[in-house]
């Protein structure tokens with residue numbers, strides 16, 4: 001064998017060893033849809049930036065994320081070998097060569113009657129998929145009109161990348177939160193069914209747009225959020241579980257998840273070319289909360305940044321008055337030992353822990369790792 005041959009062989013071996021584990025999917029891009037759990041800067045670009053100390057752990061400055069560092073979607077992007085995803089509407093420093101992020105904090109599947117100033121967002125799931133449609137159509141037009149040598153070609157996915165991309169979704173928590181606020185005033189079971197129905201409509205829409213691989217997170221244990229736990233005083237027996245989580249709230253999340261799971265079973269038969277992976281994020285998060293100490297974290301009801309006691313809420317990075325004294329809600333000393341960053345969102349350390357467990361498929365149904373999620377089980 002000549003030298004060139006030898007170099008070629010070693011290169012092939014190296015690339016196989018490093019890049020493509022057996023049968024792994026060659027995703028050219030990620031398109032993500034969701035709420036603050038995967039917003040990498042949409043709301044910060046559209047309205048106001050995140051307040052310091054958000055972002056301190058990894059970015060050393062606010063980076064549009066409701067966390068001290070990376071989110072689960074960031075760990076997914078890194079696992080797939082991509083740069084961190086740019087928000088679709090962020091006009092400064094963005095790059096879309098490997099996809100775009102349409103997720104927006106406060107986002108819901110169903111339209112809500114709230115504006116940004118009431119804690120809402122205009123970017124519902126339906127708007128996010130409309131933005132995706134526009135992104136795809138306009139990049140296709142750009143590629144058609146700008147010759148092969150246009151300097152911006154690497155800034156955008158090529159038309160042929162869209163059907164081969166992975167479509168990740170993590171949304172529903174704010175719909176459940178809204179349903180919790182109206183519990184007793186409406187039929188929660190019917191509402192949850194409608195939320196899931198509207199979610200399915202958007203999956204069908206993306207499929208029609210050419211999406212084929214879907215990685216879908218269910219919703220987490222909302223009743224375990226420290227802001228909820230801190231505002232629960234002297235609960236009656238059965239109101240909370242052994243972790244202090246509010247049972248009826250987690251039950252609503254579980255009902256959403258069960259209906260979501262069932263809907264995906266139906267969608268798999270309706271969308272024959274789709275690979276739809278259901279990721280049981282609830283169980284991953286709940287396991288972490290239940291085993292916090294064993295996994296090296298402090299009491300899961302504690303939060304790293306923010307003050308939520310005696311009916312006073314001072315959100316992370318804000319100032320407020322407690323007992324006549326002004327306090328600033330800054331970061332705890334060691335965010336890496338906390339699960340909750342700000343009482344609602346998870347720390348980078350917790351996101352990392354969760355991402356490590358879901359990425360390899362141990363919480364997926366069918367049980368497939370994200371690197372292999374383009375394959376339907378019968379074609380494995």
Ligand SMILES: *[C@@H]1O[C@H](CO)[C@@H](O)[C@H](O)[C@H]1NC(C)=O
Nearest residue numbers: 108110111112113114178182
């Ligand atoms: C929003 O308000 C309209 C009119 O008051 C009502 O019919 C609708 O059910 C509300 N939607 C939600 C999600 O609360």
Ligand SMILES: *[C@@H]1O[C@H](CO)[C@@H](O)[C@H](O)[C@H]1NC(C)=O
Nearest residue numbers: 137140141142143144145159
């Ligand atoms: C590309 O542009 C040409 C000429 O402007 C047009 O005829 C054609 O339909 C376009 N193709 C696509 C896929 O947009």
Ligand SMILES: *[C@@H]1O[C@H](CO)[C@@H](O)[C@H](O)[C@H]1NC(C)=O
Nearest residue numbers: 257258261262265278280365
């Ligand atoms: C989802 O539904 C499938 C099929 O009905 C079932 O086998 C599986 O256990 C469900 N997954 C979860 C996490 O509930």
Ligand SMILES: *[C@@H]1O[C@H](CO)[C@@H](O)[C@H](O)[C@H]1NC(C)=O
Nearest residue numbers: 307309310322323324325327
């Ligand atoms: C405020 O006063 C209450 C009641 O006296 C006390 O329990 C609490 O620790 C005080 N909070 C702060 C931040 O000083």
Ligand SMILES: *[C@@H]1O[C@H](CO)[C@@H](O)[C@H](O)[C@H]1NC(C)=O
Nearest residue numbers: 356357358359360361362363
């Ligand atoms: C996935 O990774 C976690 C954490 O490293 C490990 O505990 C688990 O056994 C792995 N599961 C699979 C299916 O490889």
